[in-house]
Ligand SMILES: Nc1ncnc2c1ncn2[C@@H]1O[C@H](COP(=O)(O)OP(=O)(O)OP(=O)(O)O)[C@@H](O)[C@H]1O
C-alpha cells in the first residue's frame with residue numbers, strides 16, 4: 024500500500040449544509056494531485072477534515088494505511104501531513120527563522136521544561152543549520168531574521184511552506200497558495216515548489232483556483248461541487264469535462 | 280404519608296423562597312446576555328455597574344434622606360444608563376475589533392476602576408452593620424403568605440414586581456419599537472448587523488444603556504441581602520449572571536431568564552434539603568454553611584467543565600466566531616527587540632544602587648514595603664507566564680498563592696516542617712492543582728478560561744477556605760493562621776533585613792527561570808500557539824499539553840510567592856491578600872504595566888506596594904523638594920486613585936498588549952531614533968551650509984536663525 028492519503032466516504036455537515044459529502048480520494052507517495060471546485064465547494068473543509076481540525080460526521084481518513092480518523096490534529100501532523108492555509112497563518116511577531124526553528128524542535132521532540140530550565144532550550148547549531156538549508160531552498164535566506172510582519176504575501180506563503188517542510192511531511196496540503204499573488208510571484212512559487220518537491224520527495228494535494236497553475240503542476244485532479252465529487256482523472260481531461268465547466272462558470276476563457 | 284406531605288410542603292416552600300432571588304438573577308442574566316450578544320463584550324464589569332447604582336441609592340436615600348422614588352430614579356434610570364452609555368462610547372466602541380480576551384481584560388480593569396471612581400466622586404464609604412434598605416418602606420416586614428408555607432416579605436414582593444415589570448418592558452421594546460426589533464435581530468444573529476445595514480452604533484449604545492439599567496436595578500434590589508455595600512460582593516453578582524446565562528447556554532434572552540430562575544430555585548432547594556443530608560454526610564457541612572454564595576460557582580464550574588453541550592453552543596453562538604478575522608494574539612512575541620546593552624547596565628546599576636540604599640538606610644516600615652514589593656513581583660511572574668507567554672487569562676492566581684500560604688501554615692505551624700521546605704511543597708501542591716484544573720478549563724479557551732478560573736477562585740473562597748485541613752477552620756478564626764519565619768543554619772530570617780535578601784534571591788531565581796522558559800522550547804511553543812493555534816497544531820504541537828505546562832508553572836510560581844508573602848507577614852491573611860477580588864487587582868496591575876516581561880512584573884510589584892506611599896502620599900515629591908514640609912497641598916492623594924489609574928490602564932491593553940511601560944519605552948525609542956536620524960541627516964548639511972543657520976543657545980533667538988534651521992533640515996530629507 025503506497026497511498027499516503029486515502030479517505031473513504033468523508034462527510035461533513037454544518038448546521039444543515041452538507042459541506043463535504045461522501046468524498047473518497049487517494050494520493051500516492053510523491054504524487055501531485057489537484058483538488059478543484061468553485062467557491063464554497065468544500066475544499067478547505069475537506070482539508071480540515073483530513074488534518075483533524077474538523078471532526079468528520081462520517082467516513083474514514085487513512086494516512087499511509089493507518090486509520091487516523093479519531094486522532095487530534097497534532098498527532099496527524101506528526102504522522103507526516105504538512106499544510107498551508109488559505110488565509111495565511113503565521114506566528115505573530117516571530118522571525119522567519121523562528122517559525123522553522125519551532126517546527127524543527129517540535130519534530131525532534133527533545134525539548135521540555137527541564138531542558139529549558141537548565142539552559143538547554145535555546146536553538147542549537149545543528150537545528151539552525153537545518154533551518155537554513157530549507158530557507159536556502161526556498162530563497163528566504165536574506166529575510167531569515169526579519170519579523171514576518173515585514174514580508175510580502177508571497178514570502179509569507181513560502182514561510183508557511185518552509186514551516187511545513189521542517190516536519191518532514193510525506194504529504195503537503197496546499198490551500199490556494201497563489202491567492203493574492205501576482206503573475207510573477209505565482210510563477211516563482213511554482214518553480215520553487217517544484218524544485219523543493221524534487222529535492223524532498225513528498226506528495227502534494229493542491230487546492231487552487233488558478234487553472235493554469237493546477238494544470239501545469241498536477242498530473243491528476245478531483246473536482247468538487249457543493250461538497251460532491253463530480254469528476255476525477257488526469258487534470259487535462261478533467262478540465263475539459265463539460266460538467267466541470269458548467270460548475271466552474273467563467274473558467275472557459277482561461278482554460279481554452 | 281406525613282413524610283410525603285412535609286416533603287411536598289418543603290418543596291413548595293423552597294420554590295417560593297427561591298423565586299425572588301431568581302427574578303433578580305434573571306434580571307442580571309438578561310442584561311449580561313444583552314451586552315454580550317450585541318457588542319461581543321463579556322462584561323465582567325457588570326457587577327461593578329450594579330454596585331454603583333446600589334451605592335448611589337444608598338447615598339441618596341439613607342445619607343441624603345431623599346424619598347424612595349427620586350433616589351431610585353437617580354440611581355437606576357439616570358446613573359446606570361449614563362454609565363452604560365459612557366462605557367460604550369468611550370471604551371468599547373473603540374475595541375470592537377479587539378480580541379475577546381483583550382476585551383475581558385478591559386472589563387476587569389473597569390470593575391476595579393468604576394466603583395473606586397464612584398466612591399471618590401461621591402465620597403462614598405460602605406459602613407459595616409448598616410444594612411442597605413430596599414425600595415419599599417419597612418421592606419423586611421412580612422406581607423403575604425399565599426400557601427401558608429412561605430411568607431414573602433415586602434422587599435421580596437417588590438423585587439418580583441419590579442423585575443417582572445422590567446422584563447415585560449424589555450419584551451415590549453423588542454416587539455414594538457424599530458430599534459428594539461433591530462436589537463433583537465442582532466441578538467439572534469450578530470452577523471445581521473453587517474448584512475442588513477443595521478446601525479450598529481445605536482444598537483450597541485442602547486443595549487449598553489439598557490443592560491446597565493438592568494444591572495443597576497438588580498444591584499438596588501439585591502442590596503438588602505448584603506450587610507454592607509462592598510464592591511467585591513457585587514463582583515460575585517457577575518459570576519451569578521454568567522452562571523444563569525450559561526445555564527441558558529448563552530444563546531438567547533428567554534433562556535437566560537429561565538437560567539436565572541433555575542439558579543434561584545436550585546439555591547433554595549439545596550438550602551432546604553442539604554441540612555438533612557449533611558446530618559449524615561459531614562463533608563457536606565461546608566457547602567451547607569456557605570450555600571448561597573457558593574452555589575452559583577459550583578453550578579458555573581460544573582456546567583462549564585462537565586456539560587460538553589455548552590462548548591458546542593459556544594461555537595454556534597459566540598458573536599466572535601466564524602466570520603471575524605482571528606483575534607490578534609495576546610501573549611505572542613514575548614521576545615521583544617533586544618535593548619541596547621548599555622541602557623540595561625544603567626538600569627541594573629540603578630536598581631542595585633537603590634537596593635543598597637534601602638538595605639542600609641531604610642527603617643522598618645520601608646523594609647517592609649520593599650520586601651512586599653519583591654514578593655509581589657515574584658507572584659506577578661506567574662501572571663507573566665500564564666498571560667504573557669501563554670496568552671490565557673487566569674483569575675485564580677490568588678487561589679494558587681493562597682494554597683502556597685496555607686500549606687506553609689499547615690505544615691510549619693501545625694506539623695513543624697521546616698518553613699522553606701513547606702513553601703516549596705506548597706508551590707508543588709499549587710502546581711498540581713493548577714495542572715489538574717487546567718485539563719478541563721483550558722479546553723474551553725479564551726473567555727471561558729477566564730470565567731472558569733474565576734468560578735474556581737470563588738469556589739475556593741466560599742467553600743474550601745472553610746475546611747479545617749485546608750485553612751485551619753474555626754480555630755484559625757480565633758488565632759489567625761500563623762506562619763513562622765524560617766531559620767536556615769546560621770541565618771535567622773526573623774530579621775527583616777535578612778528576609779529581604781532571601782526574597783530578592785528567590786525573585787532573581789524565579790525571574791531567571793522565567794526568562795529561560797521564554798527563550799526555550801516551552802516559551803517558543805506557547806508563543807507559536809498564541810500566534811496561531813491552528814498553525815501550531817499543524818506542525819505537531821499539542822496546545823493542550825503546552826498550556827497545562829504553562830498553567831502548572833504559573834501555579835507553582837504563584838504558590839511559592841504566596842508562601843513567601845505569608846511568611847513575610849507571619850500570617851496567611853487570606854481575606855486581604857488572596858481573595859478573588861484582591862487577586863483581580865494583581866492581574867489588572869500586571870497587564871496594564873506589562874505582562875510580557877520580567878521587568879513588567881517587577882514594576883507591578885513596586886506599584887502594588889510602593890505607589891501609595893511613594894507617589895500618592897507625596898513622599899517622592901518631598902524628596903525632590905528636599906523637605907517634607909514643602910509637599911504641595913494636594914498630597915496625600917486618596918489611595919483609591921491607584922485602582923482608578925491601573926484599572927483604566929487596562930484599556931490600552933487592547934491596543935498595546937505589551938503594557939504601559941514597554942509601550943512607552945518603544946514610543947520613546949522610536950522618537951529618539953527619529954531624532955537621531957534627523958540630527959545626523961541635517962548635521963552634515965549644517966556643516967556644509969553657512970554657520971549662521973546653527974542655532975546658538977547663548978545667542979539671542981532671532982527670527983533669522985529660527986527660519987534658517989528648518990529649511991536646511993527639510994532640504995536634506
Ligand atoms: N465553520 C463553518 N461553519 C459553518 N459553515 C461553514 C464553516 N466552514 C465552512 N462552511 C461552509 O461550508 C461550505 C464549504 O466551505 P469551504 O470553505 O470548505 O469552501 P471552499 O471550497 O474552500 O471555498 P473557497 O474556494 O472559497 O475557499 C461553504 O458553504 C461554507 O459556508
Ligand SMILES: [Mg+2]
Nearest residue numbers: 066067068109
Ligand atoms: Mg477554501
